[in-house]
Amino acid sequence: MIALQQVTKTFTISPTTSFTAVDNVSLTIERGTMTILKGPSGSGKTTLLALIGCMTRPSSGRIMLQGVETSFFHATDGSEGFDSSSLPERFLTEIRRSTFGFIFQQFNLIKGISALQNIMLPAYPTGEQQPVVKQRALELMEQFDLLRHCNSPVEWLSGGELQRVAIARALINNPIAIIADEPTAHLDSQLSNTFMESIGLLKDSGKTVLIASHDPIVYNSPLADLVVEMRDGRIVGMEPSL
């Protein structure tokens, strides 16, 4: 479970100017559910995802992660977890690497290397042996129908294939949660629906899914358990989907 308690994120632009991207947000995301953050551009969706995904720290408030196993914290039944907002960068990296899988709007794949190597990249610094990682990457490629592009450089792939490589990369370290920021922004309706089907399968396998999107295909999806509407950094609406 991920619990945000009165989380605020303020960016200081100059000594006299600051900008509050997320303003006093409290939210609980249950394990194994799909949560959609919707709202117009600049509403704070991406910043909220970055806060939850331990990519940045909140200016105030707490982000509790429950049921997350790390080298510095061993979860026990009934434990309320730990507050990720006060952890040093080293621990945040570890959580980011092992707990969350990220899918970015621009896919953020590295050009010039193969799809397989792109998928394996997040596992390199973990010190896991390459043959083991490679085997897992190949299984993911098979799952997402990418095996024939195994050794192709990513710039040869189509938009839908790039999207699937990005999903496979997000899954390589077997994370508990998948965080996707505007994942369908560069996809047509058909590919967007296919993406949602893939994400639905991940949810079914027990992954917690968190998506920021202003695409109706995403926030109207029957797969969503919770749709959070944001505007100007605040939550303005929250509805259990369907």
Added chain:
Amino acid sequence: MHHALSRHRNILDFALSSLLRRKAKNISLFLVYTLIIFVIASLIFFVQALKREAALLLTEAPDMVVQRMIAGRHDLIPTNYAEKISAIRGVSEVTPRLWGYYYDPVFQANYTLLVPDTAPPPPGSIVIGSGVARNLRIKTDDLVTFRSYSGTPLLLTVSGIMPLHSELVSADLVLMAAEDFQAMFRMPKGVATDLAVTVANPRELVTVANKIVEQFPDTRPILKSELLRTYDSLFDWRGGMMVVMLAAALLSFVIFAWDKASGLSAEERKEIGILKSIGWETGDVLLLKFWEGAVISLTAFLAGVLLAYGHVFFSSAALFSHALKGWAILYPQFTLVPTIDGYQLSVLFVLSVLPYTAATIIPAWLAATIAPDAAMRS
């Protein structure tokens, strides 16, 4: 421990594939780097080998040379000085020497003419250095005509050519009989160019030199140690020229490293952002950039040093020997004996590989300290 090794291996693996991705850029970096190391290492090897060569040659030089002076200039010395000097306590042998220079107006070259102490060629014949043979395009048994100081031609037969291994000093050498030498320069008998003095106890050299000056105030004794110093400063002068070249090469290296330091492309920055966002720590990115820099600098250093070794010791430093071997018209052609100064090579390693690696890491470090969420906003 096992994980740490695996992490290094994985990141090194990715570093190699990163280098291959930017083939054109990295090959050009490698070539420039190798060229700079090649030039510097060649200079180091070359000067070191020349110094060694000179030191070896001087081991056979006499302990002391005595010259006669007139009005502060070198003059011929009467051979009867030799008998009186050999009577000084501590002197074991005094040999009058005949040597001088001859300018060949036809080929516009200077030769060194010398009458050897032992086994001089018979009158009418000469033994020549290979540089002279090359210049005059002559071989053994050919006839050579030198124009004597009386204006009459002196006809000499080449009885031999000196072997190549001694060419550093023998390239322009012509060995001849005393009679021919005296005829050549219209030199009276009973005088020599200078006297070679051997002293039994080297510690007495200065005392003997003082006694010679006391008895013969018109002479100037020159000690072997002074000769060594002169040779050393001669090579150091050439070394001074080397320092200029070295400074130029090092300067170009600094410019090259600086360019690299400030030259992290937008694509490389973006990649660092991506790596950070997918769970790489700043330390992982630095390790990646360290390996990228280390692979290029180590291979280029090795290639540069090996090429320099081949250039200096197998092709006799063909690229810049003319500039560094001195002013002689007859350039010696010889193969230098391989000699490597580990200290100088280590200094070169420290001055090139370390700054380059640092130059690779610093911009990467600046790029890697960005917040990982920056990639989400790109």
